[in-house]
Amino acid sequence: MDRKKREGFCNELESIRISKVIDNFMWEEPCVTDKKGVCAIFFSGCNLKCSYCQNCQISRGKVGSLYSEEEFIDLLKEKEKNNSYFNFITPTHFSNSILNALKKYQPKIPIIWNSSGYESVEMLKKLDNFISIYLLDFKYADNNLGKKLSHVSNYFETAKDVLDFCAKKKDVFDGKYMKQGLIIRHLVLPDEIKNSLDVLEYLAQKYSDRTISLMSQFTPTPNSPIKRKLTPLEYKIVESKFLKSFQKGYLQDFDSASDDFIPDFS
Numbered sequence: 496m497d498r499k500k501r502e503g504f505c506n507e508l509e510s511i512r513i514s515k516v517i518d519n520f521m522w523e524e525p526c527v528t529d530k531k532g533v534c535a536i537f538f539s540g541c542n543l544k545c546s547y548c549q550n551c552q553i554s555r556g557k558v559g560s561l562y563s564e565e566e567f568i569d570l571l572k573e574k575e576k577n578n579s580y581f582n583f584i585t586p587t588h589f590s591n592s593i594l595n596a597l598k599k600y601q602p603k604i605p606i607i608w609n610s611s612g613y614e615s616v617e618m619l620k621k622l623d624n625f626i627s628i629y630l631l632d633f634k635y636a637d638n639n640l641g642k643k644l645s646h647v648s649n650y651f652e653t654a655k656d657v658l659d660f661c662a663k664k665k666d667v668f669d670g671k672y673m674k675q676g677l678i679i680r681h682l683v684l685p686d687e688i689k690n691s692l693d694v695l696e697y698l699a700q701k702y703s704d705r706t707i708s709l710m711s712q713f714t715p716t717p718n719s720p721i722k723r724k725l726t727p728l729e730y731k732i733v734e735s736k737f738l739k740s741f742q743k744g745y746l747q748d749f750d751s752a753s754d755d756f757i758p759d760f761s
């Protein structure tokens with residue numbers, strides 16, 4: 496489909512649209528927060544349609560402001576002065592336009608590519624020189640669950656290929672802060688503990704030496720088919736597997752499940 500003319504599955508045209516920009520954002524993993532925090536750029540729309548999405552105000556698209564390549568470059572130039580990183584949140588469906596902008600201007604601070612893990616390796620190869628850190632979700636080890644909850648039939652194979660590619664980026668730290676590398680996130684969903692255990696098992700087989708971030712923050716939004724938060728027992732089971740399987744990473748506190756952690760996009 497030509498997204499210059501028609502909106503795609505992501506509900507957006509090819510031109511960059513941004514819902515919100517937050518300076519000095521301090522909610523990411525500590526190794527990518529640094530003193531000044533990150534400049535969090537929330538792109539509008541999404542190439543998945545997770546029925547439980549906590550950012551559905553923006554992931555369904557058509558909110559926020561359109562940016563030409565030049566306007567996007569101006570934003571990068573302005574924000575790099577007072578932040579330690581850029582965090583491109585849900586950028587996948589704007590990859591082409593972002594790549595064109597980055598070819599014209601490479602920011603002086605590291606760029607974090609914060610995505611669902613469901614994207615094209617061919618496109619990531621083109622972007623790779625400009626991206627310092629991949630902050631990737633690994634949502635499902637079960638394609639049926641991916642189909643049921645995110646409306647795609649091949650999440651597992653796609654995310655595996657993406658991870659294989661992104662894992663080529665070696666971790667580089669400056670003191671306690673990551674300047675290059677990979678962080679793999681997994682959000683534990685209520686009633687889907689087997690999926691979380693399978694995801695962790697898969698990651699443990701191939702990536703036990705990488706930084707894994709286990710998240711407990713799921714909070715149901717009004718339209719979510721998942722109507723409750725995790726129970727302490729559910730999280731404990733997954734946490735126990737995590738602690739046995741990985742050398743380093745982050746465990747979100749159980750009480751992080753609050754809508755305080757969902758930025759307001761209104």
Ligand code: SF4
Nearest residue numbers: 541543545548554611
């Ligand atoms: S990938 Fe993330 S932003 Fe996109 S629909 Fe799923 S939960 Fe929402």
